[in-house]
Amino acid sequence: MSRMPRNHLMPVSSKWQTWCMAGAWLLVTALGLLCAAWGCMALLAQAPQRYNIAAALALVWGFAWLILFGYGALQRRVLPILAGGLALMLGLLIWWGTIDPQSDREWAADVARLVAIESDKHQPDVVHLRNVRNFTWRSDSDFTPRWEDRSYDLSKLSSVDVALSYWMGPAIAHTLVSFGFTDGQHVVFSIEIRKQQHEQFDALAGFFKQYEMALVAADERDILSVRTNVRGEQVHLYQVNMTQDSMRDLFMAYARQASQLAFAPRFYNTLTANCTTIVWQLARRIGQALPTDWRLLASGYLPEYLRDVGGLASMQPLELLRAQGNITQRAQTWQAPAHDTDAERSADFSRHIRQGM
Known part of the structure; x- marks a missing residue:
């Protein structure tokens, strides 16, 4: 063997x-x-x-x-x-851990002020916002700055729209949330980097405490048209399916977040604290049952996510909603009425970009 x-x-x-x-x-x-x-x-x-x-x-x-x-x-x-x-x-x-966010840097003009909330004990439904941005943009470096104090009657809240501004391919979009009122007013909340003067956004740097966070409240005529008319981005609007109480809660969650940032600055993070994840966190905070999903990071696909969780107001096919909600050309062709007040021009812009939706 x-x-x-x-x-x-x-x-x-x-x-x-x-x-x-x-x-x-x-x-x-x-x-x-x-x-x-x-x-x-x-x-x-x-x-x-x-x-x-x-x-x-x-x-x-x-x-x-x-x-x-x-x-x-x-x-x-x-x-x-x-x-x-x-x-x-x-x-x-x-x-x-010793690197803390700051509030006293030389900020760029469009984020130089932070929105602040003031309540009225005599009118519990009315919210006063200070430092609402209403710039007139001719280019990224040529603009007329204007910061306003505005009042909003939450009993007149009628709509919430998600705006997606595509600036780097189909997967990457900046997320903005617009609140509409029956009196024609619209105010947009946008989570952005609070960049310093002559500073540019870099997604990689956003992982490393490079930028503080800003919550901007702005007129639609400012914050949407600067993206369509000045920066050449494609902007789409989608109406969200929310009850009036939920819309009110989300508005107040934004307002409280803005007040917190004014007293306790925090860092923007490309992955965990960006324009989309903060919206998701605020919605979860007011009781919305929103699951985690990879599309919260690839925000260009947020409409598919909203459709899947029942978050869109319309049951029409998504491709049709995407085409109807493309406001880019309508924003570019809008012309301000010559004799209207500033508030009337803003309301006219908001009506114009929603034609056909």
């Missing part, structure tokens, strides 16, 4: 040890690379920029991780990498 080679069979326990060690190395390597990359970007975004301090710190951070992995590989041990990586991340996160 022939003898089988001694190494023909490997003990089961040895196989499991080999597989477990390979899995551990793979997991630790992936986590380490993720932590190293995140730390480099965080340092580049928030460390002092003068004298290339941020770049130097990012290089030191990356070199520290390289040494850590090299030592672990030479020793064939995972534990030193875990312990060293934990110490590095703990130190970085302690520094990261």
Whole structure:
């Protein structure tokens, strides 16, 4: 009877040890690379920029991780990498926690003021908003600034529309919410970055405490037409299916959020605190049963999400609603009546862009 080679069979326990060690190395390597990359970007975004301090710190951070992995590989041990990586991340996160949002920077003109709410104890249905934006835009750098105090009677709330402004392909859109009243008024709430003067939005920087958050309340003639007429974006309107009580609750949730930002600034985050996720959070806060969904991040597909959760007021096919709600050309062709008051012109603009919806 022939003898089988001694190494023909490997003990089961040895196989499991080999597989477990390979899995551990793979997991630790992936986590380490993720932590190293995140730390480099965080340092580049928030460390002092003068004298290339941020770049130097990012290089030191990356070199520290390289040494850590090299030592672990030479020793064939995972534990030193875990312990060293934990110490590095703990130190970085302690520094990261000291970075607080500010309210006293040199802000860009369109977010220089934050909307504030004032209630009237004699008229419980009436809400006064200070710093409602009503700019006249000729270009992104040429405009007539105007901030107004306006009053809204919540008993006259008649509609809520979601506006999606497509600025980077079909999957990415800026989300705005417009409240309509029976007296012809419309006010739009928009979560935006509170950019500083001469600062531009960068989606990657939005992950790293680069921008404070602003909640803008604006006239439709301002905040919608600047996107269609000045920036060349495609804007679509969709009417939302909400009861009058729910519309009122959502309006007040926006107003309270605006007041909180005035006293306690917070950072905008591209993933977790952006123009769409904040709307979803506010709606959940007032009791709307809205499930989590990937389309909350790919906000260009928000109409499909709203349709699936029964959030659209119309039961017509989505493609028809999308075509009817495309207000871009109507906004571009609107002409202000010569002799109307400013309020009448705003109401006329809102009527004009909804023709055919």
